[in-house]
Amino acid sequence: MDREPLPLRKIIINGIINGLAFALLMAGYDYFTDEPFSFSKFIFHFVTFGFFMAISFRYKYGKKVQSKN
Numbered sequence: 566m567d568r569e570p571l572p573l574r575k576i577i578i579n580g581i582i583n584g585l586a587f588a589l590l591m592a593g594y595d596y597f598t599d600e601p602f603s604f605s606k607f608i609f610h611f612v613t614f615g616f617f618m619a620i621s622f623r624y625k626y627g628k629k630v631q632s633k634n
Contacts, residue, residue: 569625576619584615 571579588611592602 567627567629569627571623571625576623579622580615580619583618584611584613587611587614587618 588607591610592607595602595606
């Protein structure tokens with residue numbers, strides 16, 4: 566497997582999208598369990614999950630291409 570770093574812009578966008586999706590899912594879960602909406606909890610989920618997902622997906626993995634000679 567070939568490991569290639571992604572550009573910083575893609576890493577940040579990936580973290581934002583994943584963090585927002587997780588924070589929205591957790592806010593939806595809190596809504597259905599009749600807990601009040603907490604903005605600080607929403608921001609905490611968004612930042613922490615987004616940060617760890619950005620770290621996790623900072624490299625692109627692909628198969629090594631072998632030339633036929």
